[in-house]
Amino acid sequence: MNLLLVEDEPNVVSVISRGLTEEGFTVSVAPDGLIGKQLALENEFDLVILDIMLPGINGLELCKIIKAEKPNVPIIMLTALGTTENVVNGLDNGADDYLIKPFKFAELFARIRMLLRRYTGSASLDQVINVADLQINLSAKSVKRNNTEVVLTATEYRLLEYMAKNKSKILSRIDILESVWDIDFNLGTNVVDVYVNYLRKKIDKNSDQKLIHTAVGLGYVLKG
DSSP: OOEEEEEEHHHHEEEEEEEEHTTTOOOEESSSSHHHHHHHSSSSSSSSOOOOOOSOHHHHHHHHHHHHHHHOOEEEEEEEEOHHHHHHHHHHTTSEEEEEEOHHHHHHHHHHHHHHHHHHHTTEEEGGEEEETEEEEEETTTTTTTTTEOOOOOOHHHHHHHHHHTTSSSHHHHHHHHHHHTTTTOTTOOOHHHHHHHHHHHTTTTSSOOOOEEEETEEEEEEO
């Protein structure tokens, strides 16, 4: 899923971007309200995180602008302004949630999950795995790369789903055989290598960022 972070504090940007990227999100960053406005209105984001005290356009005004154009995009206000009046003002200007700095990343992530469930309905966060710009919908058993549908065979999909559920973890050929194919499958076969190659051609071929990696002598890993 694609998130927009509009924040001018480098330390906050670093913490949030690193944490969300590790959770499989694609994060775009705007250092001020003017760039935030341009990115929010010209691109499709699943959620926006806004600071209030921003150069250019403040977060309250930007929130109103985004909601007027894209009312179905959830917005979290993330700010040091923590009085009750500030919170009410933020919510009145269209924010869906309001988190006060300093904050814990785990709480921010929990609120993101809650809002994405609320706005996406059945396609909840728990049913979608994201690795960079690769999106795997577990309920629909569909795959997209950079918002373009990728058509897979049933076996290719099972392999990709298994790798995605274990993203960033090196999986041996035996691990993959036992999980994707029948446990009694001939372990001497090169079927894993063949199907990983099939996936690479469909997932990575037309993208600069390669997601399927070989761990020499160990197996394969899917990571952004």
